[in-house]
Amino acid sequence: ATCTPKNRNDALHPLWQSPLTIPGGTRQSPINIQWRDSVYDPVLKPLKISYDPATCLHIWNNGYSFLVEFDDSADRSIIVGGPLENQYRLKQFHFHWGAINEWGSEHTVDSKFYPAELHLVHWNAVVYPTFEEAVMEGDGLAVIGVFLKLGAHHEGLQTLVDALPAIKHKDTVIEFDVFDPSCLLPPCPDYWTYAGSLTTPPLTESVTWIIKKQPIEVDENQLEAFRMLLFTSDGEEEKRMVDNFRPLQPLMNRTVRSSFQ
Ligand SMILES: NCCOCCOCCNC(=O)c1ccc(S(N)(=O)=O)cc1
Ligand SMILES: [Zn+2]
Numbered sequence: 237a238t239c240t241p242k243n244r245n246d247a248l249h250p251l252w253q254s255p256l257t258i259p260g261g262t263r264q265s266p267i268n269i270q271w272r273d274s275v276y277d278p279v280l281k282p283l284k285i286s287y288d289p290a291t292c293l294h295i296w297n298n299g300y301s302f303l304v305e306f307d308d309s310a311d312r313s314i315i316v317g318g319p320l321e322n323q324y325r326l327k328q329f330h331f332h333w334g335a336i337n338e339w340g341s342e343h344t345v346d347s348k349f350y351p352a353e354l355h356l357v358h359w360n361a362v363v364y365p366t367f368e369e370a371v372m373e374g375d376g377l378a379v380i381g382v383f384l385k386l387g388a389h390h391e392g393l394q395t396l397v398d399a400l401p402a403i404k405h406k407d408t409v410i411e412f413d414v415f416d417p418s419c420l421l422p423p424c425p426d427y428w429t430y431a432g433s434l435t436t437p438p439l440t441e442s443v444t445w446i447i448k449k450q451p452i453e454v455d456e457n458q459l460e461a462f463r464m465l466l467f468t469s470d471g472e473e474e475k476r477m478v479d480n481f482r483p484l485q486p487l488m489n490r491t492v493r494s495s496f497q
Contacts, residue, residue, distance in 0.1 A: 258433075263441045264485035265432035266342035269492055274428055277493040282425055283318035283380075283446060287326060289416035295399050296409035299467055300436060301330040301480055302400065304412060308359070308367065313417075315358055315378060318446055318495070319429040324358035324378040327367055329417055331355070332435075333462045335478035337386050342435050342481045343447055345383075350451060351459055352384035353481070354420055371434070376442040380427075382420060387453030392419030397461040405470040424450035426496040435482040449496065 258264060291307045305328045306313055313326035333352035334340025341353035358378045359370040370376030395415060402410045426449040433441045465477040 258439050258441075261433075261439075261441070261485075262488050263431050263433055263490060264439065264488075265435050265443060265445060266344075266482060266484055267430070267432065267487050267490075267492075268344045268347055268484055269428050269430075269447060271346050274492040274494040276497045277495070280319055280429070280493060280495045281317040282495075283320075283427065284316045285380075285418060285421065286315075287313040287416055287418050289414045291326070292412050292415040294409050295396065295403060295412045297403040297406055297465060297477075299406035299469075301332060301477070302396075302403060302462075302465060303328045303330040304396065304415060304417070308361070311361070315380070318378075318427065319444055319493070320378055321375070322360050322362040325361045326417070327357050327359055329354060329356040329420075331384075331462060332481040333384075333459065333478065334481070335463065335476070337456075337459065340479070340481060341383055343381055343383075343445075344484065350383040350385055352454070352462065354380075354382040354384060354452075356380040356382070356417060356420075371438070371440055371442055373442055374431075375444065376440075377434075378444045378446060380421075381445060381447040382422065383448070383451035384454050384459070385451040386456060386459065389455040390420075390452060390458060392416075393452075393454055393458055397458050400461050400465060404464065405466050406468055408470075420452060422448055422450035422452050424448070426450065426494070428492050428494050430490055430492045432490075433485075449494075 291313045308325045308327045316323035337351040339349040341350040359367045364370040428447045432445045467475040
C-alpha cells in the first residue's frame with residue numbers, strides 16, 4: 237500500500253511541490269518525541285564516537301542545506317554501540333533551521349521546536365558496499381540528531397559559520413581541510429532512538445535515528461549566518477535558505493526508546 241502524507245501540508249509544503257507518496261510509509265521521519273511515552277531500554281549501550289578530523293573534505297551548499305562531507309573510503313570516522321549492531325561510517329553532516337528562532341528543528345520534544353537541528357549521517361559499510369545501496373536498506377544508515385538552542389556563542393560552530401559566505405549560492409563548495417565534528421556534540425551521553433527515514437527525498441526508510449537529549453548552545457549571530465545562505469544559484473532571483481525542515485510525520489506503530497531513566 238502507498239500512503240500520502242497524513243497532513244496535506246506535507247504534500248504541498250514548499251519544498252515538496254507535488255503530492256508526495258512514500259510507498260508503504262510506516263516509519264517516516266521526523267516525529268515528535270513525547271518524553272513520557274519513550275521507553276527506557278537498559279540493553280542500549282553507550283554510543284561510541286571516534287572521528288578523525290583529517291577525513292574532512294569540503295563544505296558545500298546543495299540547494300537544500302549546507303553539508304560538510306568526509307572521506308568515507310575507510311573506517312576512519314565511525315560510530316558503534318548504542319542501538320547499532322554494526323559500526324557505521326561518517327559520510328556528512330548538515331543542518332535544518334527556521335526563518336526565526338521559534339522553529340527550525342525537524343524533530344520536536346514534547347511538541348517543542350528548537351531553532352535548528354544538526355544531522356550527522358553515517359552508513360553501514362560493514363554490510364553494504366556503497367552509501368547509495370545502504371540508503372535503500374532498513375539498517376543502512378544511522379543519523380545522530382543534535383538540537384541547537386539559542387544561548388552562548390559556540391566556538392566550534394564558528395569555524396563553519398566563517399565559511400558560509402563562500403558558499404552562499406546553491407552548488408558552491410569550498411575545501412575544508414580539518415574539522416572535528418565531535419566538537420558539535422553535547423557532553424551528556426543520553427539519547428532517544430527510533431526506526432525512521434530520510435527527511436528529504438528519496439525519504440527511504442533506512443535510518444536508525446539517535447537523537448541527543450541535550451541541545452548545544454549557539455548564539456543569534458550564528459543562527460543568522462545560516463539564514464543568509466540561499467536556496468538559489470548565482471544569477472537566479474535570491475531565495476533565502478530558511479525553513480528547510482520537513483513537517484512532522486505520524487508515529488504509527490513505533491516506540492521511541494531512551495538510553496536514560
Ligand atoms: N546520488 C545519486 C543517487 O543517490 C541516491 C541516494 O541519495 C541520497 C541523498 N540523500 C541523503 O544522503 C540524505 C541523508 C540524510 C538525510 S536526513 N535529513 O534524514 O539526515 C536526508 C538525505
Ligand atoms: Zn537532515
